[in-house]
Amino acid sequence: MSSPAKVFDPAFQSVGQRVGTEIWRIENFQPVALPKSEHGKFYMGDSYIVLQTSSGKGGAYHYDIHFWFGKDTSQDEAGTAAIKTVELDAVLGGRAVQHRELQGHESDKFLSYFKPCIIPLEGGVASGFKNPEEEEFETRLYVCKGKRAVKVKQVPFARSLLNHDDVFILDTQNKIYQFNGANSNIQERAKALEVIPYLKEKYHEGKCDVAIVEDGKLDTESDSGEFWVLFGGFAPIGKKVASDDEVIPETTPAKLYSIIEGDVKAVEGELSKSILENNRCYMLDCGSEIFVWVGRVTTVDERKASSQVAEGFVASQNRPKSTRITRFIQGYETQAFKSKFDSWPAGSTAPGAEEGRGKVAALLKQQGIGVKGMAKGAPVNEEVPPLLEGGGKMELWRINGSAKTPLPKEDVGKFYSGDCYIVLYTYHSGDRKEDYFLCCWIGKDSIEEDRKMAARLANTMSNSLKGRPVQGRILQGKEPPQFIALFQPMVVLKGGLSLGYKKFIAEKDLTDETYTQESIALIRVSGTAIHNSKAVQVDAVATSLDSAECFLLQSGSSVFTWHGNQSTFEHQQLATKVAELLKPGVALKHAKEGTESSAFWFALGGKQSYTSDKISQETVRDPRLFTYSLNKGKFEVEEVHNFSQDDLLTEDIMILDTHAEVFVWVGQSVDSKEKQSAFEVGQKYIDMAVSLEHLSPHVPLYKVTEGNEPSFFTVYFSWDAAKAMVQGNSFQKKLALLLGIGHSAENQDRSNGSRGGPTQRASALAALSSAFNASPGKSSQVRTNLMGQIKVVQGRELKLWLHYPLHSINHLIKRPLLLGHLRQVRVPASCCCSCSIFSSFS
Known part of the structure; x- marks a missing residue:
């Protein structure tokens, strides 16, 4: 690969050194950096390069480069932007993902940098544009599209442009009107409401009346009258006429091409990652999107040529303008690209990428939650996540055939690997009414019938509580902090007590290793805090010992505690608690590493060497939010970039992946049948992410319903409890917030219903x-x-x-x-x- 110095442009000096957005406009075929005050202003006659730097893994940066073309920009300027984008990527070490953005067809990811929207302005640098704030006020009509990221387009101020399918905003000197076409999408109506405050600040110094006009529902009479008078009086509006810009490209089966000296050649055979050679460039044609894959051992000139080839391919195929082109180097592939392959083998991550603490620590600190070890380089396990409030009511049941058997109080905290359990914790969160945490704990040796019965009975319990509980599926060995913290202590023992497990062991003629009061058992005690302290039974042999931990050794009526030289005082305290849970009142025999008695070694079958390897920490990555769809039976997801609480729309089911846990969030307005499929949706996502993102197949899975979000979910958002209390569909909620929290959807309906008077x-x-x-x-x-x-x-x-x-x-x-x-x-x-x-x- 060519050295970055050979393609260095002075405008790109010291770029990508901080999180945030950097923008350059092409002026006289050179990139010119724009000041922050100009960010978000895009002129139709110009081309721009946008660099988004985000915090990556272990403190490393992740880069996305977008080159944006205005509809009136010249081909020469657009070509310059594309070439300079490759040069910028080279300066950054070739690690950026590159995106082509056309005015009116911008990606949701690009628009997420400029919330709530961008509104391209007339003119450009070559035509000597005017500052819109200095111009005399002009009445403007906009059409708004998009459920996640809103696309705003100014159209001529004419009644003939109105239709029943779209949402329009009419900005006049004294009032801003939102006109909702009768057939428009509720979520598009809600998203358009976010544009109104932006227009108020931009053109009205934050002071302007707002009115909503419903197509065919003249509920706010004076506002409706004013709106239509501005158009010269009411008359029926016509049907929407689709323009060429609104043609949606079809998604076609992916076809791979190799790029050789400016030409493309089809690659035959099944799509496999092994086809991609690191000294070549490839193009993956998916119809609606073109991906350009660049091998790591390629030159800058080859990379520039690959981008030009993709542009030429789109033009030669007469593809719609909205066809996307995304380009990346080997090792930095997007999930959308990897999903086109049957699998994406491990070991293909970017070189030098470190695993870090991600976004969670920053969010915890921002929200004032007590966190230890916030300094850079602190261990991951010292970050205390939000835990459920203490003092609640705990109920546990073991699955036994087709029924559940309640556990006595003295057995709460004991789990057997051959059994399945239902855990219900009832607690109070602040001023809210009772909240519920309802989970199935699945032992790794449990039988399939017990697993299915646990899920069925837990679902019945959730329905009896009107769907309010946070419902989780937790597999042995992957217990999350808020689950572990409920049990002091939590102990996982070998074997099982359920009838199904006993029958399975007998039929297979297997040895029953179920823990008893008299058996020889070695129990490893680990963890340093309430949220990560757990005891697990291991093989009763000397090789199971570890200098970094404490252990309990039960041999008949005797119980030894063994303290490793690297163990902590917290380990030793927990070991005492575990002994009291398993054998109340027992007299402990203490043994520090190096001072063990012969009876201790005899119980373990003799003294042997052992290691002092610490348990590896869980990988922590930035949380990601997704929507999902079923395309011809195939499960597909679409990421919501730079997400916030506002992206949780009441009509949707959303997936939040924190890598340590997966949440399926279910809106109140979701169809009742779809609500029941939440765990199926979550499992389909996990199956996909296991293949593409190397997610653990045993990751905890939660179902969270709108209005009942627990603290360990809301921590990933800048959560506003007031927003969560507003009722109605997504449009009514946004409208109530726009007009004031007190102006609820119900009050609005009542006021609109009092006709006459x-x-x-x-x-x-x-x-x-x-x-x-x-x-x-x-x-x-x-x-x-x-x-x-x-x-x-x-x-x-x-x-x-x-x-x-x-x-x-x-x-x-x-x-x-x-x-x-x-x-x-x-x-x-x-x-x-x-x-x-x-x-x-x-």
Whole structure:
């Protein structure tokens, strides 16, 4: 590979040294860095390079480079941006993932850097653009699309652009209106609401009225009237006409091409990672997206050529403009790319990548949660995660055939590897009502019938509690901190007590190793704090000992404690607790490493050498949030980048992967049948991530329902409890928050339902009166409380467009105020909505 110095551009000096966003605009075919104050402003006539630096594993940085083309940019500028992107990647060591972004077709990842949206501006550097803040205010109409990241496009201010399928925002000098097409998506309506505060700050200094206008539902009468008057009066709007820019490319079966000297050649055979050679470049065509894979042992010139080849391929195939091109070097492949292969073998991670503590520690610190060892380089196990509140009610059952057997209090904390258990912990969290933590603990030697029965009975219990419990599936050896902390101590013993396990052992003619009060048993005691202290029975031989731990050795009626030279005082305290749980009142015989008695070694079958290897720590990675879909029966996920609490939409099921745990979050508005499939969704995700991301197949899996999120889930978000309390669909929730928490969806519905009344009648008549008293020769913009729209034409001639049943019109024209003034009444032949006039006018 060529040295970075040979392709170094002065504009890229000292880049990627801090987390955040850096942007360059192409000016005279050179990248020019933009100040922070200009970030988020993109001009249609220009091309830009955007570098996003994020904290990677073990303190290393991860880079994403996006080159953005405005719709009016020249091909020469666009080509310069693409070439300079490769040079920037070389400066960063060739580790960046590169994304081509076209105006109006930006990726959700790109848009996530500029929340809530970007609104491309007219002009460009070559045309001497004006600062929009300095221009005279102009009424603007925008169309908003997108459920996760909103795409905002300014369109001409004309009624002909409105339709029933999209969400529009009309920004006027005194008020911002959101028009929701009758067929628009609820989540798109909710996402569009995030744009309104942005417009208020950008053009109105944060002070501007807001109105919602529903297509076909004239609930807020004065706002609706004002909105339609601005368009010259109400008239039926047409159907949406799809433009070329809105053509959605089809996803096709992936086809691999090799790139050789600027040409592409199809690679035959099954998709396998072994095909990819590190001294070549490849292109994977998936129809809607093109991936360019660059071998690690390739030159900068070869990498530049690979990007140009992909551009030419898209153009030659007449692909839609929204076709994405993503390029990366070997070892930095995206999950979307790896998912196209049947599997992605281990050992293919980027060289030099270190495992780190990820995002969790920073979030814990930000939220004021007590954390030990926050200094750089502190051990992972000193970070204390959020734990469930103490003092709750604990109930345990062992699965026994088709029933569950409650455990007596003295056995709480004892788990057998051949059994399955149901754990229900009832507690109070702050001022909330009772919360529930409901888990199945699955022993590694348990039988399949007991596992299925545990899941079935736990689900029945969850339903009886109206689905409120956090429901988990925990496999032996992967117990999470909040589970371990409930038991002081927690002990995992060999064997099993259930009828199913006993029957299985007998049928297979296996030796029953079930722990008893008289057997010889060696128990390893590990952990330094309440959330990681656990005791596990191991083979009763000397080679099982470890200098870093404490052990209990039971030999008949005698119990020895063995303290390794590297063990801590906390280990020794825990060993005493475990002994008291297993044999209450027993007199312990203490043995420090190197001072063991012959009776101690005799019980272990003789003295042998042993190691002092510490247990390796769990890998910690940044948490990731996903949505999922089933495409022709194939389970697929899409990542939500730079996620926040606002991305948890009540109509969805979301997947949060922290690498240590997997959560399936279920919104309140999800279909009841889908709610029941949460664990199936989680397991499908785990199966996929095991292959592609090397996730442990035994990772704890939780089902979390909206409104019942526990602290160990909310810690991954900047959680606002007030937001979680708002009721309604995703649009109603966002609207309530926009208008004020007290303005709930229920209150809004009630206020909208009180049609008519003296106040509305007086306002409506006043609006009509002002229309009739307008001076001749002047046009008058009328604001009205009527559910029809009024337009004054040539002084006193009144045109009234009505969208109501004819008998209601008769009630209106009988009013004395209207006699002698009504020149034209036109009723549309077809009605696009079901409206009715106020009965109060009769």
